[in-house]
Amino acid sequence: xxxxxxxxxxxxxxxxxxxxxxxxxxxxxxxxxxxxxxxxxxxxxxxxxxxxxxxxxxxxxxxxxxxxxxxxxxxxxxxxxxxxxxxxxxxxxxxxxxxxxxxxxxxxxxxxxxxxxxxxxxxxxxxxxxxxx
Ligand code: GSY
Numbered sequence: 771x772x773x774x775x776x777x778x779x780x781x782x783x784x785x786x787x788x789x790x791x792x793x794x795x796x797x798x799x800x801x802x803x804x805x806x807x808x809x810x811x812x813x814x815x816x817x818x819x820x821x822x823x824x825x826x827x828x829x830x831x832x833x834x835x836x837x838x839x840x841x842x843x844x845x846x847x848x849x850x851x852x853x854x855x856x857x858x859x860x861x862x863x864x865x866x867x868x869x870x871x872x873x874x875x876x877x878x879x880x881x882x883x884x885x886x887x888x889x890x891x892x893x894x895x896x897x898x899x900x901x902x903x
Contacts, residue, residue: 771830771831771832771871771872771874772803772828772829772830772870772872773800773828773829773830773831773838773868773869773870773871773872774826774827774828774868774869774870774898774901774902775795775826775827775828775829775842775866775867775868775869776824776825776826776865776866776867776869776885776891776893776894776897776898777791777792777824777825777826777827777864777865777866777867778811778822778823778824778862778864778865778867778893779791779822779823779862779863779864779865780813780819780820780821780822780823780861780862781820781861781862781863782850782863784822784823785808785823787849787863787864788808788823788825788864790849791845791846791849791864791866792805792827794845794848794849795827795829795841795842795845795866796829798841798844798845799829799831799833799838799841799842799845800829800830800831800832800833800838801829801830801831802827802828802829803827803828803829803830804827804828804901805825805826805827805828805901806825806826806827806897806898806900806901807825807897807900808823808824808825808897809823809824809825809893809896809897810822810823811823811824811892811893814891814892814893815859816859816860819859819860819861820861822893824893824894824897825897826869826894826897826898826900826901826902827901828901828902835868835871835874835876835881835883836878836880836881838868838871839868839880839881842866842867842868843866845864845866846863846864846865846866849863849864850863850864851863851864851865867885867894868881868883868885869884869885869888869894869898870883870884870885870902871883
């Protein structure tokens, strides 16, 4: 299945963390086919925090959606991501969001596909436009 993911980091060595996350995806989630350039973006939501680096990747995966989510969360954890960062809107070492999973839709408490906030997030739309036509 062709899947598009969004990655963001605004804590620590942001570029290195994104590189490690993409390498982790390649090893455990699926083959990375395309990667956008990395964009420096202003924080959206809680604005009094450091600038983000964001990018998008396309992967080819055999994992079903919830298993893919678990693989992404494992990579986030390995790279030092704390659950409280997400819950409290704090700076985060790495965030990996599933944007599209082929043409499939999913609406569960754990995971919604397509990601419900794509359209309002320029930090997703710009890198995504580089790799999704
Ligand atoms: O999952 C999104 C995390 N996030 C970001 C982000 O990745 N980039 C920018 N620019 N702002 C953000 N606000 C949140 S939450």
